[in-house]
Amino acid sequence: MKRTLAAALLGLVFAAPAFAQNAAGRTPLPNVPPPPPEMAPFDAAIEPEVTIKKRDEDTVEEYRIRGRLYMVKVTPKVGPPYYLIDDRGDGNFARRDALDSGVRPPMWVIGTF
Numbered sequence: 001m002k003r004t005l006a007a008a009l010l011g012l013v014f015a016a017p018a019f020a021q022n023a024a025g026r027t028p029l030p031n032v033p034p035p036p037p038e039m040a041p042f043d044a045a046i047e048p049e050v051t052i053k054k055r056d057e058d059t060v061e062e063y064r065i066r067g068r069l070y071m072v073k074v075t076p077k078v079g080p081p082y083y084l085i086d087d088r089g090d091g092n093f094a095r096r097d098a099l100d101s102g103v104r105p106p107m108w109v110i111g112t113f
Contacts (some may be wrong), residue, residue, distance in 0.1 A: 051062040057077035062069055072093065075081040084093035 046065065049064045051064070053060045053062070059075040061073040061075070063071040063073070068089075070086050070089070072084040073081055074084070080097065083096045083099060085096055086093050
């Protein structure tokens with residue numbers, strides 16, 4: 001009982017300055033400025049165009065930007081999908097089994113809990 005009473009009194013002592021403030025001494029906050037304009041206008045030509053085709057039992061997705069084919073994703077009926085990517089823009093496609101570059105930074109365990 002004494003601990004509860006002591007805790008309540010201690011709480012009132014620390015809360016007293018908050019109750020002592022009056023509304024006349026406060027200054028209002030400035031108005032919120034309007035949001036900034038959009039950084040760049042939306043350009044639909046930058047968005048990739050995806051064309052999906054069914055060839056035999058495979059699904060072929062062609063990705064184009066501004067009409068230029070830069071990637072083809074082939075999903076066979078059986079097996080994982082693979083990608084044909086034009087890295088240099090010269091029309092020669094290289095096969096990749098995943099879009100992962102394979103770069104892995106070194107990672108060590110610093111501590112466990």
